[in-house]
Amino acid sequence: MEIRKLQIVGGSSYMISLPKGWIRSNNLNQGDELILQVEKTFLRIFPKKNLNRLSSVSVSIPKTDDSFLRRFIYALYIQGLDEIVLKGNISPEVVVRVNEIIRDLIGMEMIDVTDDRIVLRCIMRPDFDITHTLRRMYQIVYEMFDCVTKSPNSRDLLKLKEDAHRFYLLAVRLSYKCMRDLVDWDKMNKAIEIRTIMRILKEIADILHDGVSPKDERTRIMLDLRRLFKVVMDTYFNGNLISCEGIMEMTREFKRELVDKDTALFELCRKIETIGEIAFNKSVYEYISIQI
Secondary structure (H helix, E strand, C coil), X not given: CCCCCCEEECCCEEECCCCHHHHHHCCCCCCCCEEEEECCCCEEEEEHHHHHHCCEEEEECCCCCHHHHHHHHHHHHCCCCCEEXXXXXXXXXXXHHHHHHHCCCCCEEEEEECCCEEEEEECCCCCCCHHHHHHHHHHHHHHHHHHHHHCCCHHHHHHHHHHHHHHHHHHHHHHHHHHHCCCCHHHHHHHHHHHHHHHHHHHHHHHHHHCCCCCCCHHHHHHHHHHHHHHHHHXXXXXXXXXXXXXXXXXXXXXXXXXXXXXXXXXXXXXXXXXXXXXXXXXXXXXXXXXX
């Protein structure tokens, strides 16, 4: 840790010198632009030209088998990169595989193909943020509740589950992009919080598809859980501290009712409760922020 003194320049401006080693390691010269991230008690400085390089990447494809290629492209996608150039021996079979993989990646399109590279670019609207993603995934999972309780169809449930997984990947991508773009701490924390909820929604979608079927008294319980799920999500988006506490008590009552009855439904209730806890913590944070 280095300590440097604040100096006054020209009688009204403050200045602090930057370490020569940091300047050299980042290849900075006079006139280069720096990004200042201002917080209440500290300041961060980033070279702007380094930030710009992070929006695209050009990489060689180590392996082209289906399993590896899918994991590899998924991992690149969630980094929040706007352009991905895949280099190597690009056979027609590889092009077909990549094209099939990116169908599951919202916003990603193949814009150029040659014998030695594939160019993927994200064409998603810049104003589509992580909160929009959460709202859409919530709607998808709520539709799954509706499908299970009213007109169960394995094909419809599978399609909805796949859509939930696609939006979860998008949420991970947007959270990484949020951190990469050097946003303030409040926005970064919100991105991580929403990514956590999206993970829970993905798990709820898996349970609804794989572990729940409408039979006997399950239908009534599923309808109750569906209503509870809607109330919890609405409370997360719009609720206050008092309403969040009421939701927590509702979920505890459901858990007590289900604890000895049905493993899948109990697990659903437990995950809904977790979202309720996040909503409560969010409300406490917003409440104390008003007091400060």
